[in-house]
Amino acid sequence: MTGTQPADSAETTARPELLRVEGITKAYPGVVANSDVSFTIREGEVHALLGENGAGKSTMVKMIFGLVRPDSGRMTLRGKPYAPAKPAEARRLGVGMVFQHFSLFEALNVAENVALGMENPPPMRELAARIRAVSEEYGLPLDPARMVGDLSAGERQRVEIIRCLLQDPKLLIMDEPTSVLTPQEVEILFKTLRQLSREGTAILYISHKLEEIRSLCDTATILRRGRVVATCTPRDRTAREMAELMVGSSLQPPERSRGEKGPVALGVSDLSVASPIPFGTSLKAVSFTVARGEVLGIAGVAGNGQDELLLALSGELKSDADRVRIDSHAAGHLGPSERRKAGLVAAPEDRYGHAAAPDMSLVENALLSGAVRKGLTRAGFIDWAATKAFAEEIITAYDVRTPGPDVAARALSGGNLQKFLMGRELMQGASVIVINQPTWGVDAAAAAAIRQSILDRAAEGAAVVVISQDLDELLEVADSFAVLNEGRLTRPRSTDGLTMEEIGLMMGGAHGMEVAHHAEA
Numbered sequence: 001m002t003g004t005q006p007a008d009s010a011e012t013t014a015r016p017e018l019l020r021v022e023g024i025t026k027a028y029p030g031v032v033a034n035s036d037v038s039f040t041i042r043e044g045e046v047h048a049l050l051g052e053n054g055a056g057k058s059t060m061v062k063m064i065f066g067l068v069r070p071d072s073g074r075m076t077l078r079g080k081p082y083a084p085a086k087p088a089e090a091r092r093l094g095v096g097m098v099f100q101h102f103s104l105f106e107a108l109n110v111a112e113n114v115a116l117g118m119e120n121p122p123p124m125r126e127l128a129a130r131i132r133a134v135s136e137e138y139g140l141p142l143d144p145a146r147m148v149g150d151l152s153a154g155e156r157q158r159v160e161i162i163r164c165l166l167q168d169p170k171l172l173i174m175d176e177p178t179s180v181l182t183p184q185e186v187e188i189l190f191k192t193l194r195q196l197s198r199e200g201t202a203i204l205y206i207s208h209k210l211e212e213i214r215s216l217c218d219t220a221t222i223l224r225r226g227r228v229v230a231t232c233t234p235r236d237r238t239a240r241e242m243a244e245l246m247v248g249s250s251l252q253p254p255e256r257s258r259g260e261k262g263p264v265a266l267g268v269s270d271l272s273v274a275s276p277i278p279f280g281t282s283l284k285a286v287s288f289t290v291a292r293g294e295v296l297g298i299a300g301v302a303g304n305g306q307d308e309l310l311l312a313l314s315g316e317l318k319s320d321a322d323r324v325r326i327d328s329h330a331a332g333h334l335g336p337s338e339r340r341k342a343g344l345v346a347a348p349e350d351r352y353g354h355a356a357a358p359d360m361s362l363v364e365n366a367l368l369s370g371a372v373r374k375g376l377t378r379a380g381f382i383d384w385a386a387t388k389a390f391a392e393e394i395i396t397a398y399d400v401r402t403p404g405p406d407v408a409a410r411a412l413s414g415g416n417l418q419k420f421l422m423g424r425e426l427m428q429g430a431s432v433i434v435i436n437q438p439t440w441g442v443d444a445a446a447a448a449a450i451r452q453s454i455l456d457r458a459a460e461g462a463a464v465v466v467i468s469q470d471l472d473e474l475l476e477v478a479d480s481f482a483v484l485n486e487g488r489l490t491r492p493r494s495t496d497g498l499t500m501e502e503i504g505l506m507m508g509g510a511h512g513m514e515v516a517h518h519a520e521a
C-alpha cells in the first residue's frame, strides 16, 4: 500500500469489516464507563481510541480482550457473534493485546517468557528460532536468550509484541505503547505496526500522544465520559482539534511567571548508592543543587537510575548524612517521614506498586503520604475528618474524576489516579518537591494542569526536581536541565538557549543510540 493519502483512505473504507462493536454499555458503581458505544474496525486498519482520562478507553479494550464483560450491547468478529469470556478465548479467535504494564519475569530469558504466555509452547530451540524469525521479519531486534531483567522498556515491549505475533493475530490492541519508549524505539515500533497493517492485521491503538496518532492511525473514535462523541481521520485534523474534541472545550498552555531564585533548598553531593532493585542501576557520584523557585529537569531513558534517585531523595534509600541536604541540614541518614518533616516530598513513578495502595480508598491513600505534613494524626490517632477533607481538596483542585473519596484507588482510571497522586504531593506546602514522570498517562488538558501547578509551586518558593522521559515536558517547566545516564548525572545547565543538539550531546552514549544500532544490525 504505497498510494497517496486519498487512495489510502479509499482503501480503508473498501477493506472488509473485522470487528463491529454495537451499543456496548458497561457501568461500575457510581460511573458509566462505556455508554452505548459503537464503532467498526476494518482489516488492516490502524484505529485510534481517544479520550481524556477516565473516558472509558481501557474498559472498552478490556471487553474486546475478554477481561471485562459488557452489561449490554454486542460485538461481532468477521460477522460472527463475539463475546470472549476470557483472554485465552480472545487470543484463539485472533485478538492479541500488549498492555501498558508488562507481565514479564525478569529472572527468565526472552524465550522462556514467551513460552509462559502460550497455551502449547513448542520445544525451546524451536521457539527461539521462531522468535528470531518473527523478530527479523518485523524489524524488532530481540535476542531470545537474553534475560528479561537486562532489557530496556522498549525491548520488554517487543517480547510482548512478539508473543502476540506468534499467534498470528487479526487484531492487535495496544494500550499506550509509546509512553515507555525512546524516540528511536518509537520509530522501530511504528515501522512494525505499519507493516502489520499492510499485511492485513488491524491495530486498535490507545494513546494520549496526538502527533503520533496523526502519523500512524487511519481512523479515530473519540470518547468523552463513556460516549462516542466523534469519529475522524487523524491526519486531516490538528492535534489541538482532536484534544478539543476529547475535552469538549479549548485548551490553555501553561504559563511561566519567572520569579527570583532563592537560596539552595536541596543539595546532593557525590551521592553513590547501590541499587536495591533487582537489575537496577546504582547511582554514581551524583551531584546537583536546586534553589527555591527553581525547577530542575532530569531527562534520560527509564532504567538509568531514575527510580534509585527518587528512592535516595525520598529517604527510602539512605546514604551518609552529608550527601543529601534539605535547607542546608544534613538529611542523607534520614528516613522518609523525617525527610517529609524536614520539607521534602517525593512522588515515585510506579503508581500501583509504590505510590498508591490500590485496594485502599483515596482517603487512606491521602493519609499515607499526607499524615506528617498535613498534621492528619493527633496524639497517635488518625483525624479522619481532616484526612477526608484533604482528599476532597485534591479531587477538586486536580479535577480527579471519581464518584467520591471513599472509592478504592484501583477503581480510578490510570490518568485520574495519577492526577490524585500528583495533587497529594503538590498540595503539602513542601519546600522541596521531587517527582518522577509527573504526567504519565494523563491526557493533554490534565498534563497542562499538572505542569502549571509545578510552575506555581516553584513560583511560591519551592525547589522542584522533575524526572521525565518527555523532553518537551522538561523544556516547558524546567529552569535547569541535566541527563541521567547509567546512574551518572551530567552537570545541570540552564534551559535558556538549550538546543536539541546540545541535549543530544548530553544524552550521548545513551540507551537510545544502542537501540538504533541494534536496528541496523
Ligand SMILES: Nc1ncnc2c1ncn2[C@@H]1O[C@H](COP(=O)(O)OP(=O)(O)OP(=O)(O)O)[C@@H](O)[C@H]1O
Residues within 6 Å of the ligand: 028, 029, 031, 032, 033, 051, 052, 053, 054, 055, 056, 057, 058, 059, 060, 401, 402, 410, 411, 412, 413, 414, 415, 416, 441, 443
Ligand atoms: N474496576 C473498576 N471499578 C470501578 N470503576 C472503574 C473500574 N475500572 C474503571 N472504572 C471507572 O470507569 C471509568 C473509565 O475508566 P477507564 O480506565 O476505561 O478510562 P480510560 O479512558 O482508559 O482512562 P485513562 O486514559 O486515564 O487510562 C473511570 O471513571 C474509572 O474510574
